[in-house]
Amino acid sequence: MVRCIQIGLLCVQEHPMDRPSIEIVLSMLSRDIVELPVPNQPGATNPTKKFLDWNMHSSIIDGIGRGILYLHRDSRLRIIHRDLKSGNVLLDKDWNPKISDFGMARIFGGNEDHGSTARVVGTYGYMAPEYAMGGRFSEKSDVYSFGAAWKMWNEGNGLSFVEQSIVSGETEEEIVRCIQIGLLCVQEHPMDRPSIETVLLMLSRVIIRDPETITSAKQNYILRFFSPPNTTNRYVGISFSLSEETVIWVANRDTPLKDSSGRYSGMALSQNVKTGKQVVLTAWKNATDPAIGSFRGGIEVMNGIPQLVTRNEGGRTGGAGSGTA
Incomplete structure (x- = not known):
């Protein structure tokens, strides 16, 4: 009973900043906090602040x-x-x-x-x-x-x-x-x-900064910052671990970083069957420019069946899945 009265007094302090939040009140009621602060004590610190990090x-x-x-x-x-x-x-x-x-x-x-x-x-x-x-x-x-x-x-x-x-x-x-x-x-x-x-x-999403890297569990793939030949622009890409030159995916293809002070925070192929919106893979413009090229590949739903399809400037060049040629 006395403990409940003490908690009540903490809740009715004059200054809002001195009153505990509802989470802290619950902690005090459940006795997660053993020692209660003294009401209206100047500079009193809240005993749960360290816990509620x-x-x-x-x-x-x-x-x-x-x-x-x-x-x-x-x-x-x-x-x-x-x-x-x-x-x-x-x-x-x-x-x-x-x-x-x-x-x-x-x-x-x-x-x-x-x-x-x-x-x-x-x-x-x-x-x-x-x-x-x-x-x-x-x-x-x-x-x-x-x-x-x-x-x-x-x-x-x-x-x-x-x-x-x-x-x-x-x-x-x-x-x-x-x-x-x-x-x-x-x-x-x-x-x-x-x-x-x-x-x-x-x-x-995990945040990485240049020149930090993230390596897959089996050490086969590396997410890293890189610069293509003949440019100082910085891109974030995934490369096959056997060769750092073999970049297989680039995150910021049309928005390269101009120096090494950048960061990247966080792709799956998909198609929203309701809206038709797609997430696709696209080829590089050329060997030294990761900007979007003419080839792309992604999931397309045909006759109700999702299929992996590649296209060149809109024309279909191949596919994999039920019912594909």
Whole structure:
């Protein structure tokens, strides 16, 4: 009883910065924190700040994203939450996030991917503009809520709303990257926002800097920075380990780096059967220029069957898969 009273006193302190967050209150109630801070003690430090480091924050962000992915893709029926916000994310004793409060959720079946309503419900500040003003909602509405960010980034002060105890030289770059991803999610037009799958990919990408490399598990392939002959432009590519000259994939073909101060953060062949959008492989323009050439290869769905197809300037030159010549 006395412990609950002490926690209550911490929550009603005069200055907002002195009050613990709901995550910290839960830790104190579950006795993960044995020694409670003294209310209104100047300069008192929060005993969970060391525990709630950037790795823990990052894990919670990733867990929320995976929860949204389940609702949008992996659930038997597609679910649009419509009221995603920090207050509707619960944390268990191991700090795993759980999305809650589905009272405003809408279920889609079949090929449905959007809807509209004359009765807008939710929390202003987290609502996508097309939903708040026009009652239109979709998966991208939830993406907007997930990425709700602050205008301070546009004022050049993107880290000012981040708890300073988790900001350091080692974490600052990753924190800023998360803020940038959040800003992609809150763009005005739904078509400009990434899907939750893309968000998770962006969050999980490994960052390498020139001249760092990443080698595959069996040491066969190397992701590295390189410069083709007769140029100082820097590209990021994958080469076969037996020969560094044999580059088999280039990431920034049309946007080479002009010096060695660059970095690369994070390709699978695919075709979206709904939109027709493809991810393909394309040949180099010539032996010294990785810019896009005339040959390309990728997955194309023909008669409902995905096939690997190569083309030259639009004309088919070969293929592999059921029903191909």
